[in-house]
Amino acid sequence: MASPIAHSFAGFWTFLAARGRFKTRLTAHWRQYLPPLGVLILLANAPDLDLFLGNALHRGFTHSLTVAVVISVALSCIWRIAPGFWRSAILYFTAYSSHLLIDFFTGTKIGWTNTGFGMPLFWPWHKTFSSPLILIFGIHHKNFAALFSLDNVWACTYETLTFGAITVVGFVLWKRKLKSRILGKPKLKSRTKRPISEAPTHLLSNL
Numbered sequence: 001m002a003s004p005i006a007h008s009f010a011g012f013w014t015f016l017a018a019r020g021r022f023k024t025r026l027t028a029h030w031r032q033y034l035p036p037l038g039v040l041i042l043l044a045n046a047p048d049l050d051l052f053l054g055n056a057l058h059r060g061f062t063h064s065l066t067v068a069v070v071i072s073v074a075l076s077c078i079w080r081i082a083p084g085f086w087r088s089a090i091l092y093f094t095a096y097s098s099h100l101l102i103d104f105f106t107g108t109k110i111g112w113t114n115t116g117f118g119m120p121l122f123w124p125w126h127k128t129f130s131s132p133l134i135l136i137f138g139i140h141h142k143n144f145a146a147l148f149s150l151d152n153v154w155a156c157t158y159e160t161l162t163f164g165a166i167t168v169v170g171f172v173l174w175k176r177k178l179k180s181r182i183l184g185k186p187k188l189k190s191r192t193k194r195p196i197s198e199a200p201t202h203l204l205s206n207l
């Protein structure tokens with residue numbers, strides 16, 4: 001499993017990707033977006049709640065697309081996080097399955113090492129799946145001491161740096177896109193205004 005750092009970043013990204021679904025500006029009304037942001041981050045971490053059932057049951061049915069669909073539809077019945085039932089369900093599904101995607105690329109050694117842990121993605125079918133390409137270090141969680149091992153400190157630092165860097169790059173690209181949109185608007189305005197501003201001078205000269 002990856003740490004909650006990577007999964008929380010994925011929940012945050014899901015929230016940002018859905019920002020177009022919200023009616024008001026995020027920066028102006030950020031307080032009202034805290035509950036949906038919190039729910040999406042919780043959902044992105046939810047599959048690892050099976051750790052409370054014991055290490056033997058970890059990466060079981062909660063790490064499956066089947067449970068992702070069931071939870072998304074059930075949550076959408078309770079709370080529409082976006083306008084519409086299916087839009088909400090898709091948003092919940094994206095947050096939950098982001099966990100599966102990250103765990104899919106998690107293993108003990110980075111690279112084409114095939115050291116993934118495997119998940120029963122199509123549970124109740126018990127066949128497990130993991131990527132041969134490993135991009136994220138797995139967290140040791142056999143006991144309390146293992147949780148605070150140096151390997152885990154390194155894994156958390158690695159996740160913070162890589163996922164943080166992806167977030168910063170995403171923000172920069174998004175700001176550039178916004179800037180180019182804002183700079184593009186006056187050109188359109190001036191084009192539409194041209195006939196109006198030119199009209200009186202033509203009329204005056206004709207008079």
Ligand SMILES: [Zn+2]
Nearest residue numbers: 001047048103
């Ligand atoms: Zn997991």
